[in-house]
Amino acid sequence: MILWGVRGAFHHRLDTRPAQLARFLLGGALAHDLVLAPLVVLAGVALARTVRGRWRAPVQVALFVSATLALFTYPALRGYGRALHNPTSLPHDYAANLAIVIGAVVLAVAAGAIVSANRR
Amino acid sequence: MVRSSPVTAAVDRFTTDPDLPLRQGAFQSPLRDERIAAWLGAALGLLFTTCFVTGLFSHLHQHPLSWLPVPARPAGLYRFAQGLHVASGIASLPVLVAKLWVVWPRFLSFPPGRRAADAVERLGVLALVTGGIFMVFSGVANIAQWYPWRFSFTAAHYWTAWITAGALVAHAGAKAPIAVRAMRPRRRSARRPALADADPVLHTSAEGPHDGLDRRGFLRTVAGAAGVLTLTTAGQTLPGLRRLALLAPRDPADRPVNRSARNAGVLEAAAASTYRLRIEGRVARPLTLTLDDILAFPAHSAGLPIACVEGWSYSARWTGPRLRDLLDAAGAAAGAAVNVESLEQRSPYRVAFVNHFQAHDPDTLLATHLDGAPLTPDHGAPVRLIGPDRPGVNQTKWVTRVVVL
Numbered sequence: 035m036i037l038w039g040v041r042g043a044f045h046h047r048l049d050t051r052p053a054q055l056a057r058f059l060l061g062g063a064l065a066h067d068l069v070l071a072p073l074v075v076l077a078g079v080a081l082a083r084t085v086r087g088r089w090r091a092p093v094q095v096a097l098f099v100s101a102t103l104a105l106f107t108y109p110a111l112r113g114y115g116r117a118l119h120n121p122t123s124l125p126h127d128y129a130a131n132l133a134i135v136i137g138a139v140v141l142a143v144a145a146g147a148i149v150s151a152n153r154r
Numbered sequence: 155m156v157r158s159s160p161v162t163a164a165v166d167r168f169t170t171d172p173d174l175p176l177r178q179g180a181f182q183s184p185l186r187d188e189r190i191a192a193w194l195g196a197a198l199g200l201l202f203t204t205c206f207v208t209g210l211f212s213h214l215h216q217h218p219l220s221w222l223p224v225p226a227r228p229a230g231l232y233r234f235a236q237g238l239h240v241a242s243g244i245a246s247l248p249v250l251v252a253k254l255w256v257v258w259p260r261f262l263s264f265p266p267g268r269r270a271a272d273a274v275e276r277l278g279v280l281a282l283v284t285g286g287i288f289m290v291f292s293g294v295a296n297i298a299q300w301y302p303w304r305f306s307f308t309a310a311h312y313w314t315a316w317i318t319a320g321a322l323v324a325h326a327g328a329k330a331p332i333a334v335r336a337m338r339p340r341r342r343s344a345r346r347p348a349l350a351d352a353d354p355v356l357h358t359s360a361e362g363p364h365d366g367l368d369r370r371g372f373l374r375t376v377a378g379a380a381g382v383l384t385l386t387t388a389g390q391t392l393p394g395l396r397r398l399a400l401l402a403p404r405d406p407a408d409r410p411v412n413r414s415a416r417n418a419g420v421l422e423a424a425a426a427s428t429y430r431l432r433i434e435g436r437v438a439r440p441l442t443l444t445l446d447d448i449l450a451f452p453a454h455s456a457g458l459p460i461a462c463v464e465g466w467s468y469s470a471r472w473t474g475p476r477l478r479d480l481l482d483a484a485g486a487a488a489g490a491a492v493n494v495e496s497l498e499q500r501s502p503y504r505v506a507f508v509n510h511f512q513a514h515d516p517d518t519l520l521a522t523h524l525d526g527a528p529l530t531p532d533h534g535a536p537v538r539l540i541g542p543d544r545p546g547v548n549q550t551k552w553v554t555r556v557v558v559l
Binding site: 049059060063066067103105115135 | 251254258284287291294298299302306310316317324367368375376378401408409412532
């Protein structure tokens with residue numbers, strides 16, 4: 035299967051531009067290893083130093099969910115796809131909507147943490 | 155042995171010296187645990203497999219095989235499959251980043267292989283990681299219409315999918331015994347093997363007291379993140395979730411289009427009084443029709459979804475002559491397939507193939523009206539193709555020629 039994919043990528047090289055595709059493939063892994071992962075490690079260290087006890091778990095939950103939401107929304111936030119003559123592409127205010135969703139997540143996590151703390 | 159080389163010695167020192175930041179074990183978290191890795195891997199395997207199968211279905215629609223014609227029914231099959239494809243891809247984002255985080259120390263372990271088998275496994279994992287990141291990244295970028303590359307998205311996404319799927323099969327096969335053992339439910343009293351024995355690199359376990367999330371909490375968080383992403387995007391295809399689709403790149407209530415008439419360069423040609431629809435190819439009587447000629451054919455209405463490859467869709471009522479009535483008028487053979495061509499000049503989707511099932515389906519129309527109103531230029535005026543179980547890019551707009559094959 036891997037060889038079939040590699041063969042296809044080279045066979046259709048006008049469409050796939052194998053050299054550029056390879057740069058994107060390795061670039062994605064390097065972006066993860068050199069940018070995203072160290073940032074997460076730093077965030078983890080900061081979290082471990084600042085938040086202790088029973089508040090750490092809810093903070094971890096809120097941070098993870100918010101971060102993945104932001105990661106997904108990034109292209110829409112930057113508005114790369116706001117084609118000049120197509121208002122139906124990216125119709126929302128994504129910064130405001132992302133803030134609303136993250137706000138709801140933080141509220142829900144905080145409420146859950148308070149309820150479980152009271153139950154104990 | 156290579157271990158004695160100065161480079162290896164330096165790296166050995168660098169990764170084992172407790173005073174240096176890159177030492178092995180420096181990134182310890184109790185959540186970098188074998189059971190978590192196994193559960194995340196299983197979830198990711200399921201999501202990626204769903205994406206691969208639905209992706210192949212979409213590919214088959216766009217690159218038809220003569221011996222495997224796609225059916226015209228159920229009419230919403232493509233809508234379902236492609237909605238699932240994009241939703242699974244979106245949901246895999248948090249699972250992928252969590253999985254990479256859990257197993258990351260393994261990527262940094264050194265030396266990369268002590269046996270040939272280790273090197274082969276590492277290459278396979280490299281293919282899986284680079285492929286998986288690329289598939290999710292390129293898919294997410296594509297649905298937001300962000301193209302930071304010059305290759306064709308569909309070609310690159312398709313061929314990389316084979317590489318990724320192959321690496322996934324190899325990885326799942328290699329890890330199945332460990333994963334099954336790690337995922338097996340254990341009685342609380344049962345003694346668990348020390349993870350340090352099972353995995354000298356991950357070296358940690360979510361067992362025992364520690365601050366922050368435990369294993370179950372971490373897995374629930376990942377599932378919750380996937381759930382929130384799904385809830386806030388799936389409304390682009392599921393009418394019931396439309397009001398929650400705050401982060402979706404399209405709003406079906408707008409009746410979105412992917413290419414406007416202006417961007418396609420057809421504004422003038424589509425509105426001109428010289429517009430003609432030609433039915434030709436293997437026909438007894440080639441036809442050249444004006445818009446009035448087309449409107450003189452018996453109009454038929456069909457409720458059909460338009461389902462984009464990018465995962466958004468909406469249902470609407472389309473009205474216009476049946477394609478098969480036009481083919482009959484031109485004297486085409488009963489089981490003929492056709493190519494439908496657009497006024498649009500520079501687009502890979504200028505021509506769409508309609509197989510014999512779909513060309514003769516009673517709901518396959520050359521539509522002139524959408525929800526009772528004449529088509530707007532962006533929706534393909536004066537005439538567009540609309541048929542059951544077809545990807546949106548193959549519901550050709552601004553139709554000017556039907557070639558019977």
